[in-house]
Amino acid sequence: MKNNSFLFGLQKSIPIGIGYAPVALTFGILSLKSGLSIWQAGFMSLFVFAGASQFIAVQLISQGATIWVIAITTLIVNIRHILMSFSMLRFFSGIPMSKLAFIAQGITDESFVLSAKLLEEIPTPEERSRVAIGVNLGAFCSWVVFTFIGAWMGNQLTINFSGFNFALLALFIVLTVGTVSRENILTYVIAGVLAVILKYLIPGKMYLLLSVGLAAAIGAWLKHHGKTAVGGE
Amino acid sequence: MQEKDYILMILMMTGVTYGARVLPFFLFREKEIGGWLKTFIQLVPVALLAALVIPEFVLLPDNHFSLLNPFLFAGICTFIFARRVPNLFLSVLFGMIVFWGLDKII
Numbered sequence: 398m399k400n401n402s403f404l405f406g407l408q409k410s411i412p413i414g415i416g417y418a419p420v421a422l423t424f425g426i427l428s429l430k431s432g433l434s435i436w437q438a439g440f441m442s443l444f445v446f447a448g449a450s451q452f453i454a455v456q457l458i459s460q461g462a463t464i465w466v467i468a469i470t471t472l473i474v475n476i477r478h479i480l481m482s483f484s485m486l487r488f489f490s491g492i493p494m495s496k497l498a499f500i501a502q503g504i505t506d507e508s509f510v511l512s513a514k515l516l517e518e519i520p521t522p523e524e525r526s527r528v529a530i531g532v533n534l535g536a537f538c539s540w541v542v543f544t545f546i547g548a549w550m551g552n553q554l555t556i557n558f559s560g561f562n563f564a565l566l567a568l569f570i571v572l573t574v575g576t577v578s579r580e581n582i583l584t585y586v587i588a589g590v591l592a593v594i595l596k597y598l599i600p601g602k603m604y605l606l607l608s609v610g611l612a613a614a615i616g617a618w619l620k621h622h623g624k625t626a627v628g629g630e
Numbered sequence: 631m632q633e634k635d636y637i638l639m640i641l642m643m644t645g646v647t648y649g650a651r652v653l654p655f656f657l658f659r660e661k662e663i664g665g666w667l668k669t670f671i672q673l674v675p676v677a678l679l680a681a682l683v684i685p686e687f688v689l690l691p692d693n694h695f696s697l698l699n700p701f702l703f704a705g706i707c708t709f710i711f712a713r714r715v716p717n718l719f720l721s722v723l724f725g726m727i728v729f730w731g732l733d734k735i736i
Binding site (some may be wrong): 409411412415416433437440441444445446447450454458464465467468471472475476477478479480481482483484486487489490491494497498500501502504506509510513514558559560561562563564566567568569570571572573574575576577581584585586587588589590591592593596597604605608609612613614616617618620621 | 689701
């Protein structure tokens, strides 16, 4: 089962890989248009591996922003990863830090929601860590490889299949089907409403951290302090 | 931007991003988490799903509200399909094709 767990995760990451490909291609193309080299674009994907912040960085570079502004902006956009890592801890009791440090690099919105769903049904921390590595590595490879391809192709390429724009959203919707239950639907609704309002009001990605943090906190509070208030119970 | 500055920028971006990813593992590994906090971390995935999906259905890229958009319709179709066909890959593919079709019409 040891190797199977990894391959299982890798196989499940295919929809993420498909969803990342056009975004990474676009990032590669855009980077070159903004004056970066193929290597600069590729290495940003390799090390940073966080889509939105990479697009913002490229835009800031072309506007002549200082590296401090770019670093702080990146922090604001990516601080939400704390919540995801924190939430993943429960799956990996007893797993050595060296392995966790490797898993950590692959945590994104997409790999996290997929892993959170898959790992619930995997019995041991060891197998869970292998599934998580498979999921993360599949997503990571797609992002990095397609950044390089996009940068290498420059602007010779036009993608005509708009379905790619929907791939990641489709993945999230499919995961919703298996994740939302009577127990947590209230949190889902609160998070959805907050996200719409906050996304409308605040530019950037900060709405994700705020709506997820607030909704999970409210959901957990209701469960512990007001059981009658939780839908269906 | 000079090569040296670019490398420094990548390092800083990596530092803050990877830091956010790895910090909880460092701080809370092997700590017993129970009670409210345990429920909180269990609810993060479902809350994130909502936060990633719902705004895309009602807010267009230029940040104005609309219910008549291919994202919402394709989303509903994908949801119904995924309930009937429990296969991640097929459901995602289905969603992409429906979206592509709707995008041509709307």
